Amino acid sequence: MRWISHIAIAGAICAVVNPAAVPAAVLGSTAPDWIEMIRRAFSRGKKVKHRAATHYLAAWLALAIFARLIWDHQSWLFWFAMGGAVHWVCDALTVSGAPVGWWSDRRVTLFGGKVYTGSPAEYVITGIIVGVCALFIWLRTTTPGGFIPFFYHWADFYERGLVDGLEWRIHRFDMI
Ligand SMILES: [Zn+2]
Structure with missing residues (x-):
């Protein structure tokens, strides 16, 4: 999925549960991609596969659990990790899918992996999730x-x- 969708979905979910941690969730929601870019920049010509190590769901969930065990200011680390996990779910909805962990030899897709990145379906899904989250926040404040x-x-x-x-x-x- 596009970054705008990752950011919107993770930011909206986090805003419902913990508004103070939205910046961390937004940063985390794009982290699998930008960490991959950093790895590529430092790989000295070695090929870094897209949606590989930085896209392991298990790694993001492990980080989230770890964040729960330590002192975590405003739950920022936890929500950074949750942002990464949300990124995984979004990528798993797409045709090319995302890997669960280092042991998986193929990527997993959710709901048949029917979404093409940048397609109208991506924005419809993003819109629905953001809408539901906005409704929660609106109900809470009213x-x-x-x-x-x-x-x-x-x-x-x-x-x-x-x-x-x-x-x-x-x-x-x-x-x-
Ligand atoms: Zn990605």
């Missing part, structure tokens, strides 16, 4: 008390002293 179905406001509860920090940490990703 609903009195901050409660919306399917999405509890643990961060809100925390700020109002209804739950303690530990409870917030545990539940902040709960969707119901």
